[in-house]
Amino acid sequence: MALTYDALGSDLGAFLKRREDGAASFDLLVPDARCAGCMGKIEREVQAVPGVRLARLNLTSKRLSVEFGAGGGANPAAVMAAVTGLGYRATPYDPAAAADAHDREGRALILAIAVAGFGVMNTMMFSVPIWAGLFGQELGPATRTVMMWFSGIVGAPCAIYAGMPFFKSAWRSLKARRANMDVPISIGVLLTLAVSFSETILGGRDAYFDAAVSLLFLLLIGRWLEHRLRARASSAAADLLALQAPTATLVGEGDALTVTPISQVQPGDLLLVRPGERFPVDGRVVAGASELDNSLLTGETAPVAVGAGEVCRAGALNLSGLLRLRAEARSEDSALAAIARLVELGAQSKSRYVQLADKAAAIYVPVVHTAALLTFAGGWMLGLGPREALIRAAAVLIVTCPCALGLAVPAVQITASARLFRRGVLVKSGAALERLAEVDHVVFDKTGVLTEGRPQLVDGDQGALALAAPLARASRHPLAHALAEAAGDGVLASEVVEHPGLGVEGLINGRRARLGRAAFLGAESGGTQTELWFGFDGEAPIRFGFADSVRGDAAATIAALKARGLGVEVLSGDLAGPVGGAAAAAGIATWRAGCTPQEKAALVDALKREGKTVLMVGDGLNDAGALAKAHAAMAPGTALEASQNAADLVFSGDGLAPVVQALDVAQDARKRAMENFGFAALYNLVAAPAAMLGFVNPFVAAIAMSGSSLVVTLNALRTGARR
Amino acid sequence: MNILMFLAPFSLGLGLMAVAAFWWSLRNGQYDDPAGDAARILVDDPEDRPAP
Structure with a gap:
């Protein structure tokens, strides 16, 4: 609203x-x-x-x-x-x-790409004549050395500048006693530069300045794609949250109204909460009467009536009346805070997740560095001399350098998330996609996820509906709105008066009529169903029953998930009746009702201990802890701030189909990434021995490197293309 | 071959000018709003009329 x-x-x-x-x-x-x-x-x-x-x-x-x-x-x-x-x-x-x-990191990366691009083009200008010399064209040793000097003077500063993001990241990772992909890149580039300079000074044949710069150029593109993915997701997420307007309306002296960010509300402040707004902090009602929608807090769909003196919790939605509220806690201390702590605990467990690229680096780094070291030691012992042995070791490092590996994952992830973005799914990070691909069990929240999250008329006579509709159209209450929606367009009642927390009263064809709670009409409320009563003055009231209906594509989505071999269950804070009904309608056999936020998080933990990899789909505050604990988490765009922060993916639209689409694309992305790793391994299996045996010269290195990057990138573009 | 000693630095200078120009455009916010820049040309500014 x-x-x-x-x-x-x-x-x-x-x-x-x-x-x-x-x-x-x-x-x-x-x-x-x-x-x-x-x-x-x-x-x-x-x-x-x-x-x-x-x-x-x-x-x-x-x-x-x-x-x-x-x-x-x-x-x-x-x-x-x-x-x-x-x-x-x-x-x-x-x-x-x-x-x-202002996106400082992005600008720094772009500038590094520009410098590396300049370096590639201009070192190539000198490299091409040197390569020509390799194939026996006329190029005297003196001219070749001059060309190599030019190449070094241009290439080395560019490589140092463009390599800075990698050097810094490698240094950080080494200080933490780990080796990420940037360590071999940094060692490879620096060793190559050193060997190339020594060869230039000694008048040798092999200088790899162009290879070092073009390696960095290609890797920087991968790095920048990754950065853009993150930047775009975080700015889109910020927009979603801004649209939820995290503000509170303060009532000052003389009833002056001030809008402030929630964080500035102090206990004791007098606040105004209009119909359609969410409670910014926990507080006690001072004046007014209304009904609250607690569905995002507890999962309950039935509205709760409140009046003066009663306590309302932050995150609840004010449905009908204007309320004045005395704040009882700051936003950090409100009911939200306990949930925020759950989220924090979950986020810590998620940060321990090791990404695919880092897993590959953990295998790749020791293997390649051992191979380079063996080349140097073995070559020297077999009588090549230290200089030739060092050149070959450097060739091993540069030709096997993880160019393809560095691009393998980011290129796939950017393609996958761009495709999902077009379908209204926002991916918050590349790691989120990787985790999503590993999921084998899906846990749904009921209210607002399996169901629409708003009441719909399920029990009411058509004739009575036509009678009540003019009054329902004049009210803003969600139940009346559902009634009006069921009745379609038509006439409005006149002289309509809203009685906050009770209902509406007005004239229909000159007859006085009321629509509202049972007490407002003097009727006996019956059963657990959410209901609304209607009656003309002096006539017996008629009852309408409402329920939160299951989303149109819920059953199809659950069937699609089951067809993919995934387990499905429902965890809800609502009562057993509505939860069982919604689960049955969606085709889910396992469900549990009446869960507190802590229980939800604990149940997700228990599933994890059973060896299941859980995807949690939830929107309420009561889901935030479970969202954070689960291996992967999705939230609809209508979810509260805390839930969106805890989720890895946020989807918009009216259906649940994005859940299946996201799973499919994530699995496709994983497959492509694996193919890319396989290709890179195959390439290295050929390239490394060739470099050890001395078959690699700067020309071969340049061709092999750009060729392998191209293959990997083209393969990445296939991600999710068929769907 | 002596011409190389002149031409090579000259071409490098041209390349560096391109990098400097790119750096300037980046710092100057030329890429901050591609959609807006494309649309802005269509907006009529009431004060922007040809001289009588």
């Missing part, structure tokens, strides 16, 4: 980024801005707001940055009003979250 900001009623001062000279800036997310027309309209309109110095909309990131002049008078609420007045949704960015807009 979208929040509405009334320009005069609330102060958005907390979202301003103030500078020392009195100027300030303000960042907004405008997700619906798509074309030149939108951009022109929004910029013109915002520019016209008094106090605004500059408004610029970034159409790629959908971010509108507004700068206010130094003269004070910065009025972010007026800017919000201008944008929403044009019919666009707009949400303010928390200044802390917006600080990361």
